[in-house]
Amino acid sequence: MRSGDGQAAVSVERFFELSLLGLVVSGYLAVAGSGYLDLPTIVLTGAGLLLRALMITGTVRLKIPTRLVTAVTLAYIGFYPLDYQFVSRDFLQATVHLVFFLAVVKILTAKTRRDHLYAGAIAFLELLAAALVSTNLNFFLFLGLYMLFAMAAFTSAEIRRSTEKPWRVARSGLKRFHWRLAALSVFVTFAILALTGGLFFLLPRTASAALQHWRHNRESAPGFSNQVDLGAIGAIKMRSTPVMHVTFYDERERSYLRWRGQALARFDGRRWFNPEEGGRVLRTDKGRAVLASDEDRRRAGRRLMYLVNLRALDSDALFFAGAPEVLNLNALSIVRTPWDSFRLGSGLSYGMKYEVISRLEDARSPAVPDPRISDAARRGYLQLPAIDPRIAALARRVTAGRVSDAARAAAIEEYLRTHYAYSLELPSDEAADPLARFLFERRKGHCEYFASAMAVMLRTLGIPSRLATGFLGGVYNPITEQYVVRTSDAHSWVEAYLAGHGWATFDPTPPDPNASAWPFWTRLAMYADAADTFWQDWVVGYDLGQQLSLAEQMERSSRRFSLEWAARLRESAGGFVDRAGALVIRYGPAALGVAGACLLVWFIGPGVFRYVRESVRLKRLRLGQARASDATLLYRRMLALVRRRGYEKPPWFTAAEFAGTFPESELGALVHRFTQAYEELRFGGRLSVAARLPGFLDEMERLGPRFR
Numbered sequence: 001m002r003s004g005d006g007q008a009a010v011s012v013e014r015f016f017e018l019s020l021l022g023l024v025v026s027g028y029l030a031v032a033g034s035g036y037l038d039l040p041t042i043v044l045t046g047a048g049l050l051l052r053a054l055m056i057t058g059t060v061r062l063k064i065p066t067r068l069v070t071a072v073t074l075a076y077i078g079f080y081p082l083d084y085q086f087v088s089r090d091f092l093q094a095t096v097h098l099v100f101f102l103a104v105v106k107i108l109t110a111k112t113r114r115d116h117l118y119a120g121a122i123a124f125l126e127l128l129a130a131a132l133v134s135t136n137l138n139f140f141l142f143l144g145l146y147m148l149f150a151m152a153a154f155t156s157a158e159i160r161r162s163t164e165k166p167w168r169v170a171r172s173g174l175k176r177f178h179w180r181l182a183a184l185s186v187f188v189t190f191a192i193l194a195l196t197g198g199l200f201f202l203l204p205r206t207a208s209a210a211l212q213h214w215r216h217n218r219e220s221a222p223g224f225s226n227q228v229d230l231g232a233i234g235a236i237k238m239r240s241t242p243v244m245h246v247t248f249y250d251e252r253e254r255s256y257l258r259w260r261g262q263a264l265a266r267f268d269g270r271r272w273f274n275p276e277e278g279g280r281v282l283r284t285d286k287g288r289a290v291l292a293s294d295e296d297r298r299r300a301g302r303r304l305m306y307l308v309n310l311r312a313l314d315s316d317a318l319f320f321a322g323a324p325e326v327l328n329l330n331a332l333s334i335v336r337t338p339w340d341s342f343r344l345g346s347g348l349s350y351g352m353k354y355e356v357i358s359r360l361e362d363a364r365s366p367a368v369p370d371p372r373i374s375d376a377a378r379r380g381y382l383q384l385p386a387i388d389p390r391i392a393a394l395a396r397r398v399t400a401g402r403v404s405d406a407a408r409a410a411a412i413e414e415y416l417r418t419h420y421a422y423s424l425e426l427p428s429d430e431a432a433d434p435l436a437r438f439l440f441e442r443r444k445g446h447c448e449y450f451a452s453a454m455a456v457m458l459r460t461l462g463i464p465s466r467l468a469t470g471f472l473g474g475v476y477n478p479i480t481e482q483y484v485v486r487t488s489d490a491h492s493w494v495e496a497y498l499a500g501h502g503w504a505t506f507d508p509t510p511p512d513p514n515a516s517a518w519p520f521w522t523r524l525a526m527y528a529d530a531a532d533t534f535w536q537d538w539v540v541g542y543d544l545g546q547q548l549s550l551a552e553q554m555e556r557s558s559r560r561f562s563l564e565w566a567a568r569l570r571e572s573a574g575g576f577v578d579r580a581g582a583l584v585i586r587y588g589p590a591a592l593g594v595a596g597a598c599l600l601v602w603f604i605g606p607g608v609f610r611y612v613r614e615s616v617r618l619k620r621l622r623l624g625q626a627r628a629s630d631a632t633l634l635y636r637r638m639l640a641l642v643r644r645r646g647y648e649k650p651p652w653f654t655a656a657e658f659a660g661t662f663p664e665s666e667l668g669a670l671v672h673r674f675t676q677a678y679e680e681l682r683f684g685g686r687l688s689v690a691a692r693l694p695g696f697l698d699e700m701e702r703l704g705p706r707f708r
Contacts, residue, residue, distance in 0.1 A: 015182075016156040017056045017110075020119055022149030024107055025049050027126025028100075030142035034130050038093070041100055048104035055108075069109055076101050120153070147192060152185040227273040228264060228469060228492070230434050231426055233448040236490045242529060244319060244485035246474065247307040257321040258505070259485060261470040263339040263495060267456065269385040270434060272467045279335040281345070284327075289334060291342070292325040292359075301359040309482075310352045316344040319470055322358035329354035338377075339466065340503070373464070373497060381464030381497060387456060388436035395457035405463050409496045409506055412457050416450050416508035419443075424512075447509040451492040454508045464497035468505070479530040631682035634693045638674055641700045642667070655679060670700055 028049065032042050054060040076098070084094040103122045110119055127146050130139055244259065264272035282289050290297075304322060318327075318334065320342070327334070327342075329352065335345035344352070373381075398415045399408040421444040431437040435456060438449045451467050458465040472491035474483040493507040639649055645667065649658045659675040662668030674696040677689045 012156055012160050014056060016153065016160050018053070019149050019152035019156055019185075020110075020116055020123075021049065021052055021056065021107065023123035023146060023153055024103065024119055024126070026142050026146040026149055027123040027130065030130035030139055030146070031126050033138040033142060036129075037096070037100075041097055045100050045104055048108060052107050064109055066109075069105060073102070073105060116157075144189065148185055148189040151188045152182065155185060226262070226264070227271055228448070228467070229271045230448055230452060233446065233469070233490050233492055236487050239487045240525075241487045242484050242532070243311055243487055244471070244474070245309040245311070245480070245533060246483040246485065247309075247481065248483070249305045249307075256473050258468075258491070258493065258507075259319040259321055259471040259474075260341070260468055261317045261319045262341050262468070264467045264469065265339055265380050266383060267385065267452070267467075269387065272452070274337075274339060279337045279343075279345070281333050281335055283333050284329070284331060287328055287330055289327045289329075290325070291327055291336070292323065296323070296359075297325050299359065304358045304360050305355070306358075307353065307355050318342045318344065318352075318354065320356055320358055322360040324356050324358050326357040327354060328356075378464055378497075381466055382459050382462065384456065384459050387460075388433050388440075390440060391436065391453075391456060392460040394439065395460045398457075399461060405461075405496070405498050406501070406504070408461055409454075409458060409463060409498070409504070412454050413494075413506045413508045416454055417510045420445070420450065420510065422446065422510045422512050447492045450509040451494050451507075454494045454506065458494070458496055466495050468493050468495050475526075477526045477529055479526055480533050482533070484529055630690060631678050631693070634697065635678050635682075637697055638671070638678075638700070641697065642671065667700065667703055670696055670703075674700075 028045055031037055037045075051060065051062070055062055080094060080098050083097055084091055088094040088097065103119075103126075106115060106118055106122065110116055123146070127143065130142065262274075264274055266273050266275065282291070303325075306321070308319065310319070318329075324342070331344055331352075333345065335343050337343065395412065399411045402408045402411050420438075423444040424446050425444075427434070427437070427442065435449070435452055438445050439453055455465040455467050469490075469492045471485045471489040472493075473489050474485040476482075477484050491509070493505060493509070495503045495505055498504050635655065647662065653661075655675050655678060659668075659672045662671050674693065677692050677696070680686045680689045681693070
């Protein structure tokens, strides 16, 4: 095989292997982006794929023995039951670990065509799994990446297969072959995406309902669970997954609202929880539910109307700001729990949209007015486990001299806010009494410790209290005109029952001193959230109603644009002609001169540059400063000379084959001798023959066009 053919074969082989690796990587990233994989699996699989990439490019030369691969595989298969029983403790998670381990092993040792087919099947299964567990925008991005590598792998595989057939003369060269093949793959990928993108918006779907059943979401946010362990909310706050998008129907600032999801009544020293709840079912009337009595709806206070779009929550909880009065949602009923929370009771709230009218009052006003509670409920809200006696003594000392329950609650709230520090740093070890350690040793923590401490201190004073969980605040996104509430906004606070007044809200947590973010990353997150919102609304949840809405908006926009365009055209027509004439008179000659110069440079510039470069190289060659690459330049000049005499070299002819087509003549002898010297310089590297080549060209010039 000639050296050029060998280099082309190596280029095709490397391109094919990189394309196949790209298939597996895009499927792996799609699964990892869904949040389903744990950190060790992500890191180890990524390291294996990176090692394979280094092996393909030749950066790392590693040959893994077959016996070692077999031994490691058998060892991991033996480890699989231990993973299931003691590490993952989940059959599906342990199976995912096994599949990704086998995938990495196969990718690292792929040699045969069967191995390559196996790797392609792995990539397809990865993408299919990601489609089942994720409905986010990043899946669409990884799908586009997968299609790009699929086009590259299919085309290079076909070329690779054809190179294994009997040798034939190629009718075109392989110059910049891999770049041309990559450009073709990109073009085909974008053509497919453009074609299918139109179908996405023309065809209504029910993907949200279909994928919701298969969706796997690993976020664990507060406000929907009947149990919250001390320290759980602090771990959640370290993530920033969007959980709610809220649209307000007024333009007031709404950044610091509390989104109440759940209230927890029982405390065992380490966790807050609720006993088995009964709840009261509230039927909706065509999707509308009245949550407050007529008397409560007539109460004074600011009304707030907003639209909530819940995401990333495996729960049936509904979140509200203030006291909800009227609720509009697509459900037949909702459940009101004994702890004044609301949930669907019939399926997850993931992807649920609902409109609410709430009443906002002063923080000390009851969120859910209930001046009377039963004795059984009071005993439940005063229940305490065995606690450190110092907690009760601290509560009495802080509230000394305070007469009313409201004054005592406010004193405890102020004391905790001013004498303790906020921190998301979790304790390094588990304490026997985490609340006592927070109050008397660490003296720092996050909202969960502050709220728990206040609730317990209130109960030692005989004031019924409970822990409320949900979210605090949110960031306004000017691109979507929505408030984005993230898991990092998770919060807990205290609701205290004040006799004759009802449940009042208290928040003993001091502000986070490290809450500020970099403006650049904040802006970037806004664009990413806007893109994901568009994806969820117009792709995943795109249905017939949104299709009709989109068509109506486009028709209205086009009509308004036509009317405005016609009016502006009539207004500006008169002045435009005068201004255009003045500009032509003033700048016309100069503009024509610049345009002519640009056209001249465009047409003759490349030729002039090439002529100058070749002249310099030819002059250097005549001085004996030759290089092997100069042979190509001289050969092109020889072809130009013989072309003027009627001899045209076919692209598939070699230099020797072309020289053999000349008849026995003086020109033919010169071409034959020139070709021999050219091949010695070009392929043999003999620089001593370079000085003879310009002489042959000069003799051909002197022969004139009559010689054949």
